Amino acid sequence: MTKKIAILATDYxxxxxxxxxxxxxxxAGFKVxxxxxxxxxxxxxxxxxxxxxxxxxxxxxGAVDFDALxxxxxxxxxxxxxxxxxxDFTRDFVQSGRPVAAICHAAQLLISAKVVKNRTLxxxxxxxxxxxxxxxxxxxxxxxxxxxxxxSRKPEDLPIFIDAIISAIEGDEAELSA
Amino acid sequence: MTKKIAILATDYxxxxxxxxxxxxxxxAGFKVxxxxxxxxxxxxxxxxxxxxxxxxxxxxxGAVDFDALxxxxxxxxxxxxxxxxxxDFTRDFVQSGRPVAAICHAAQLLISAKVVKNRTLxxxxxxxxxxxxxxxxxxxxxxxxxxxxxxSRKPEDLPIFIDAIISAIEGDEAELSA
Numbered sequence: 025m026t027k028k029i030a031i032l033a034t035d036y037x038x039x040x041x042x043x044x045x046x047x048x049x050x051x052a053g054f055k056v057x058x059x060x061x062x063x064x065x066x067x068x069x070x071x072x073x074x075x076x077x078x079x080x081x082x083x084x085x086g087a088v089d090f091d092a093l094x095x096x097x098x099x100x101x102x103x104x105x106x107x108x109x110x111x112d113f114t115r116d117f118v119q120s121g122r123p124v125a126a127i128c129h130a131a132q133l134l135i136s137a138k139v140v141k142n143r144t145l146x147x148x149x150x151x152x153x154x155x156x157x158x159x160x161x162x163x164x165x166x167x168x169x170x171x172x173x174x175x176s177r178k179p180e181d182l183p184i185f186i187d188a189i190i191s192a193i194e195g196d197e198a199e200l201s202a
Numbered sequence: 203m204t205k206k207i208a209i210l211a212t213d214y215x216x217x218x219x220x221x222x223x224x225x226x227x228x229x230a231g232f233k234v235x236x237x238x239x240x241x242x243x244x245x246x247x248x249x250x251x252x253x254x255x256x257x258x259x260x261x262x263x264g265a266v267d268f269d270a271l272x273x274x275x276x277x278x279x280x281x282x283x284x285x286x287x288x289x290d291f292t293r294d295f296v297q298s299g300r301p302v303a304a305i306c307h308a309a310q311l312l313i314s315a316k317v318v319k320n321r322t323l324x325x326x327x328x329x330x331x332x333x334x335x336x337x338x339x340x341x342x343x344x345x346x347x348x349x350x351x352x353x354s355r356k357p358e359d360l361p362i363f364i365d366a367i368i369s370a371i372e373g374d375e376a377e378l379s380a
Contacts, residue, residue: 105328106327150314153283158331
């Protein structure tokens with residue numbers, strides 16, 4: 025059965041951090057759905073370079089509906105962390121054990137979901153102090169995989185970040201722990 | 203002697219949170235200078251509604267050069283917290299005892315400067331969890347004055363926020379503690 029991937033975003037996402045996972049994960053044969061506080065509206069990246077229509081409202085879905093969650097960065101996470109549905113969805117997903125991939129400022133949403141304590145992760149450097157204050161262990165690496173939490177720092181890390189998402193969904197534990 | 207006020211900002215500030223303090227504090231007779239990592243360049247708000255030329259580079263100034271510091275919100279603080287000079291300037295200012303007025307996302311810069319521990323403050327609600335994790339006490343009020351730290355939440359709070367800045371500079375302790 026086709027694996028389903030949720031991308032959780034709203035306006036002001038870092039354009040490439042939604043576009044690249046969306047396109048590469050679709051090309052890899054997964055069903056990719058854009059989840060947002062509001063379904064059926066167009067959301068645009070902070071650079072105005074990528075616009076996409078959202079598929080489902082976050083309130084209408086649960087972690088059990090998907091095989092993995094991807095959270096792009098930019099200023100979208102700063103907005104999503106004010107939405108209780110987005111925060112609950114993120115927390116439930118991490119606690120479900122399914123892969124959650126967060127890049128750049130997406131760590132802000134992980135902090136609001138209270139799932140970074142005692143986890144090792146990376147993020148955009150401005151958020152590192154917030155991760156540490158939340159009890160997380162920040163490291164400055166292109167890719168960090170801590171159990172089901174897959175994190176990267178910035179658009180330049182996208183190739184290895186997306187490789188790790190695919191590996192995690194396909195259950196390639198050997199590659200994930202490498 | 204004319205009192206000098208520093209406004210610390212870079213691109214993507216919340217337009218009204220730079221424009222309103224800048225104009226009202228100038229009108230009140232203060233000398234207002236825009237401080238940025240780079241001097242003599244134009245910076246523009248995230249809404250594209252206000253552009254201003256920066257006066258001085260943050261590396262070239264110190265807290266002793268000013269009577270108060272104002273930090274607008276928006277996404278400017280997220281960028282400034284990556285600049286060691288801006289972080290040091292903010293920390294030195296708070297530790298100097300001179301008034302520091304931070305609105306909206308400006309609390310992020312206070313967190314990076316490690317000056318929120320055991321302080322009571324307010325900020326944009328998405329940042330509240332980061333303030334609490336940094337050891338600060340977040341309250342949801344239009345204006346919070348804790349010793350030399352003056353904080354507000356959002357553009358709607360600007361009138362009372364700017365009143366408090368003026369009171370603090372003029373040493374109107376009675377009004378500040380009201």
